[in-house]
Amino acid sequence: MPAITLESQRFELESGESVLAGLERHGVEMPSSCRSGVCHTCMLRAVSGTVPPQSQSTLKEAQRRQGLFLSCCCVPEADLEAARCEDALQQIDATVTERDWLSESVVRLRMQCDPLPDYEAGQFMNVVFPDGAIRSYSLASVPGHDAFLEFQIALLKGGKASTWARDAAQAGSSVRLMGPLGSCVYLGGAPERPLLLAGTGTGLAPLYGILRAALADGHQGPIHLFHGSLRREGLYLVDELRALEAAHDNLQYHPGILHGEAEEGIATEALDALIATRLPSLKDYRVYLCGAPEFVQMMQRKAFIAGASLQDIHADAFLPAAQPKD
Numbered sequence: 130m131p132a133i134t135l136e137s138q139r140f141e142l143e144s145g146e147s148v149l150a151g152l153e154r155h156g157v158e159m160p161s162s163c164r165s166g167v168c169h170t171c172m173l174r175a176v177s178g179t180v181p182p183q184s185q186s187t188l189k190e191a192q193r194r195q196g197l198f199l200s201c202c203c204v205p206e207a208d209l210e211a212a213r214c215e216d217a218l219q220q221i222d223a224t225v226t227e228r229d230w231l232s233e234s235v236v237r238l239r240m241q242c243d244p245l246p247d248y249e250a251g252q253f254m255n256v257v258f259p260d261g262a263i264r265s266y267s268l269a270s271v272p273g274h275d276a277f278l279e280f281q282i283a284l285l286k287g288g289k290a291s292t293w294a295r296d297a298a299q300a301g302s303s304v305r306l307m308g309p310l311g312s313c314v315y316l317g318g319a320p321e322r323p324l325l326l327a328g329t330g331t332g333l334a335p336l337y338g339i340l341r342a343a344l345a346d347g348h349q350g351p352i353h354l355f356h357g358s359l360r361r362e363g364l365y366l367v368d369e370l371r372a373l374e375a376a377h378d379n380l381q382y383h384p385g386i387l388h389g390e391a392e393e394g395i396a397t398e399a400l401d402a403l404i405a406t407r408l409p410s411l412k413d414y415r416v417y418l419c420g421a422p423e424f425v426q427m428m429q430r431k432a433f434i435a436g437a438s439l440q441d442i443h444a445d446a447f448l449p450a451a452q453p454k455d
């Protein structure tokens with residue numbers, strides 16, 4: 130079996146075991162969250178040996194050249210020597226400046242830091258808690274336009290970050306952020322292209338940033354924003370999105386719910402079915418999909434079948450953080 134050497138200590142890996150899982154099994158403390166190659170918190174640097182391409186697939190070319198890799202997706206075929214690389218991910222201290230409720234179950238936090246980090250509309254940041262727990266949240270703000278970082282956080286019962294956002298976070302609270310990260314971002318340079326933005330729940334957060342970045346960029350092509358929720362209470366920013374729709378001829382906002390009374394302007398249909406009815410062909414579309422992993426994965430397939438090319442389908446599945454073992 131291959132072994133991993135970290136800080137001069139050698140640890141045997143089991144067959145098919147990732148570097149992260151193996152180190153943890155041997156009692157080594159490692160930062161991690163998604164365990165799926167998304168949040169980048171488990172990054173290490175290869176000192177010698179070869180890492181599988183899969184463990185670098187979501188990294189930038191410059192990071193690959195430095196030998197950085199994600200230990201949660203690294204199942205090496207031969208011995209590997211690695212080093213910690215905490216400095217490879219930018220960490221910044223931010224202060225909560227505003228907290229308000231966008232719905233009964235969604236809190237908006239605005240944060241300030243000096244200077245604001247460089248980011249692209251649609252990226253996400255990791256919130257790092259003092260005990261080492263990490264949660265990823267998408268940026269709903271627009272760089273160069275909003276003088277703050279904005280996050281929209283769904284309040285899950287008993288969730289660590291949810292409880293903090295609901296009970297503890299307030300104006301003046303300090304927060305440690307890591308990032309920005311992610312490539313589901315607004316891409317300029319093709320102002321005539323039609324855009325499909327579709328998300329469930331707080332999947333609206335990155336789409337709200339991407340939408341406003343596109344409008345600020347003078348996007349000319351049609352923009353369709355589909356936002357889905359189980360019930361009417363889960364739809365938020367409805368008035369703001371309707372106002373944007375009224376102000377921009379090329380924007381159409383399509384809210385949809387699964388359960389509840391029909392209401393003017395709100396469809397009662399599954400979001401994928403609503404998209405298929407209103408946009409039967411997605412040829413030439415740039416597609417952005419965010420929110421519940423099941424929705425995102427299903428829509429990636431459906432968007433491709435409806436004619437969007439693979440390189441034009443951008444997605445952020447809101448994977449939950451892996452929970453600590455008892």
Ligand SMILES: Cc1cc2nc3c(=O)[nH]c(=O)nc-3n(C[C@H](O)[C@H](O)[C@H](O)COP(=O)(O)OP(=O)(O)OC[C@H]3O[C@@H](n4cnc5c(N)ncnc54)[C@H](O)[C@@H]3O)c2cc1C
Nearest residue numbers: 265266267281282283288289290291331334447448449450
């Ligand atoms: C790239 C990325 C971007 C994200 N952006 C956002 C965002 O903008 N807004 C946002 O609200 N969330 C976002 N998330 C999800 C977020 O990171 C957290 O997973 C989520 O907020 C739950 O964290 P928590 O600490 O409150 O709950 P946890 O303490 O992690 O979980 C508590 C319990 O709830 C379960 N659970 C966790 N998530 C779900 C879920 N979705 N449905 C049902 N059960 C669940 C867990 O398994 C656990 O049992 C994003 C995730 C990723 C990977």
Ligand code: FES
Nearest residue numbers: 162164168169201
């Ligand atoms: S990328 Fe490895 S834990 Fe998230």
